[in-house]
Amino acid sequence: MKYTNNELISMYKTMVLGRIYDDVLWEENQKGRLYSMFHFSTGQEAIGTAAAHALRENEPFMPSHRCRPLHLHRLDIYKYLAEQVGIKDGYNMGISGDPHLTLLDKGFIPNPGVLGQGCPIATGFAFALKYMKTGKAMVQLMGDGTYNQGAVYEAMNWAVVQKLPIVYVVENNAFAMTTTQDVYVGTEALSDRAKGLGMDSITVNGNDILAMREIMDIALDRARISSTPTMIEAVTYRRQGHFAGDTADYRDKSFHEQMLLKHPDPILNYEKVLIQRNILTQDEMDIIKVETRKMITGACDMVYEKMQNPANKPSIQDIIKPEFTYASPMEGLI
Amino acid sequence: MSKMLYMSAMAQAVQEEMEADKNIVYMGEDIGKFGGTFFKNGLFPIYGKERVIEMPIAENLIVAAALGMATAGMRPICELMYADFISLAFDPICNEAPKIRFQSAGKASAPMTLISFQGTIDGSGSVHSQCVEAWIANVPGLKLVVPSIASDAKGLLKTAIRDNDPVVYLTHKSVMYINGDVPDGEYTIPFGKARVAREGRDVTIVAWQRCYMVAMEAAQELEEEFGISVEVIDPRTLIPLDKATILESVKKTGRFLVVHDAPKKYGVGGEIASMVAEEAYHDLKSAPLRLGAPSIPIPFFKLEEQVIVSKQQIKEAVKKLVNE
Structure with missing residues (x-):
């Protein structure tokens, strides 16, 4: 076995953390207690988890908007949640929220609001890693909808030409917002497009954490050692609507049922493996889930309590500071 | 140098x-x-x-x-x-x-x-x-x-x-x-510091780049032909904008014209003229004026010369300001 038991358990915990965080946040939304616009990573946790664990601690990444495990793996839950619901204790004082989380010191390259536009930015970042001889590699994650933006191909083409240390992961979850792939995919596999640019690419089961982790390790090592870019198509399925609250009425029922069967829950998949290999028992996994939930609900309670005091929410006076928009003092921001 | x-x-x-x-x-x-x-x-x-x-x-x-x-x-x-x-x-x-x-x-x-x-x-x-x-x-x-x-x-x-x-x-x-x-070697100019390219008493013109060149020629001719003294300010940076230098000049001249190559409508000249109107209202002897291109695309070849602001247009605008 390639990975130690500790590492295998750690990956399980990251997946569970991602899942339960989204579950709890949705419950909080329903209760009307903590509200935040967010996108579920549910059912796609293996991908973000594989990236989180394959990257070295000081290596950067640009997440997709469904990367909860990857986000949480490096961050403090309380400060993250505080950012998501917009109070001052958040990482960026509630200014960025989780979609535009800008935390370069923790390796988060902000994911642009216009998805797909992140690809050339991430690729420029990879150029800098090589230019500055850091020896680091990086990952950019995007969805199959994002993958149709022209900027993606401008960037991936250049990554091949310049031999940049970057791994592009496309989470193929069968939806781009409300549309299905009959609207936006003409090739057999999404990975075929990267081959057309001269980039090595592969399609893997994105719901199999061990397969994902192994391919991510290989791709990142290639990037670190020989500065070669790779594209990984991680096939998965979006179990929820596009955003929290999207009831997905546009989704065909029989298609949905078929896809759920075709792409079984990555956490349940992994639990079977862990039991089979005598790494964790069902009871132990249940305890992990209970403890994870307790930790997250605890953070929710803390954040909720903080929110009750209006002084903890940023006001226009807090954020209109010139130093938040410009490096040097600037007159006339208002 | x-x-x-x-x-x-x-x-x-x-x-x-x-x-x-x-x-x-x-x-x-x-x-x-x-x-x-x-x-x-x-x-x-x-x-x-x-x-x-x-x-x-x-x-x-x-x-x-x-x-x-x-x-x-x-x-x-x-x-x-x-x-x-x-x-x-x-x-x-x-x-x-x-x-x-x-x-x-x-x-x-x-x-x-x-x-x-x-x-x-x-x-x-x-x-x-x-x-x-x-x-x-x-x-x-x-x-x-x-x-x-x-x-x-x-x-x-x-x-x-x-x-x-x-x-x-x-x-x-x-x-x-x-x-x-x-200047040779180390030479930097801070942002937000306009350059008063020509001093004058009667009218303030803010212009940059091609329009700055044309405005300088127009100012020279206005002086020679009509005795109108024009101050020409090159803002150098639009963000940040050196409001103080512009306002100080308007305080002296009481007349303001901004000129640019881009279409006049919704151009940056509108912002600068509004700033002058808001902050130097009591210094103004006439309404601030803007010159820019008409709202059409730039035509091909020689026709472009008829779209971009000419020296003649600047001279007429200045005369209008002075005669009001």
């Missing part, structure tokens, strides 16, 4: 900065062996392809990659061959780069310079001749530099490269090949 082309002053600025900081790279289209289309920067023979990165003709990539490099700790300079093509890189320069600092609550920055070449010179038609200040000027987080003369081209470019914000440095094809006296 040496006499050199505006373009050469730019090249000197880039070379001096690249010499001083290894994290500066220059990236753009056709800047390898060809040496650059409008701006012959002279960099490739010195720094080679390691630091003079000839890019695919893919504007979105050029600017977005520069942004990625800037967030990673480099200090890239990227160039687009025509300012009109900024539309292809609008997302990185207007949607992403200026938000890095804000969304990190002031912790992160994107120190990058985008150089591009705007305006008319040779009748290149509707998509190779526009002045695009207004496209950029409404975006918080960007700085906007519009040098008119060779020495400013150098001093402002050095400041732009050293600035820790994304800076859009728009030069104009009609002024890039004009000679001027340029």
Whole structure:
């Protein structure tokens, strides 16, 4: 076995953390207690988890908007949640929220609001890693909808030409917002497009954490050692609507049922493996889930309590500071 | 002090900065062996392809990659061959780069310079001749530099490269090949400091680049022909804008005209004229005036001359201000 038991358990915990965080946040939304616009990573946790664990601690990444495990793996839950619901204790004082989380010191390259536009930015970042001889590699994650933006191909083409240390992961979850792939995919596999640019690419089961982790390790090592870019198509399925609250009425029922069967829950998949290999028992996994939930609900309670005091929410006076928009003092921001 | 082309002053600025900081790279289209289309920067023979990165003709990539490099700790300079093509890189320069600092609550920055070449010179038609200040000027987080003369081209470019914000440095094809006296070696000009190019008592004109050149000629003729004394202010940077110098001048003259190549409607001249109206109302003897192009695309070849602001138009506008 390639990975130690500790590492295998750690990956399980990251997946569970991602899942339960989204579950709890949705419950909080329903209760009307903590509200935040967010996108579920549910059912796609293996991908973000594989990236989180394959990257070295000081290596950067640009997440997709469904990367909860990857986000949480490096961050403090309380400060993250505080950012998501917009109070001052958040990482960026509630200014960025989780979609535009800008935390370069923790390796988060902000994911642009216009998805797909992140690809050339991430690729420029990879150029800098090589230019500055850091020896680091990086990952950019995007969805199959994002993958149709022209900027993606401008960037991936250049990554091949310049031999940049970057791994592009496309989470193929069968939806781009409300549309299905009959609207936006003409090739057999999404990975075929990267081959057309001269980039090595592969399609893997994105719901199999061990397969994902192994391919991510290989791709990142290639990037670190020989500065070669790779594209990984991680096939998965979006179990929820596009955003929290999207009831997905546009989704065909029989298609949905078929896809759920075709792409079984990555956490349940992994639990079977862990039991089979005598790494964790069902009871132990249940305890992990209970403890994870307790930790997250605890953070929710803390954040909720903080929110009750209006002084903890940023006001226009807090954020209109010139130093938040410009490096040097600037007159006339208002 | 040496006499050199505006373009050469730019090249000197880039070379001096690249010499001083290894994290500066220059990236753009056709800047390898060809040496650059409008701006012959002279960099490739010195720094080679390691630091003079000839890019695919893919504007979105050029600017977005520069942004990625800037967030990673480099200090890239990227160039687009025509300012009109900024539309292809609008997302990185207007949607992403200026938000890095804000969304990190002031912790992160994107120190990058985008150089591009705007305006008319040779009748290149509707998509190779526009002045695009207004496209950029409404975006918080960007700085906007519009040098008119060779020495400013150098001093402002050095400041732009050293600035820790994304800076859009728009030069104009009609002024890039004009000679001027340029200080040797270290020479920087702070942003937000306008230059009073000609002192006068009767009317204040704010103009930059080609319109600045035309305004200077008009001012000379107005003095000689009608005895009207015109003060010409070159703002040098539009963001930040040196309000104090403009307001001080209006206090003295009581009359204000702003001139630019871009269409008058919704142009940056509207912002500057409104600022004067709001903040110098009691100093004004007549309503502030604006001159700009009509709201039509720039036509091809010689017809362009009839669209952009002429010396005659400036003289008439000044006379109107004085006679009111």
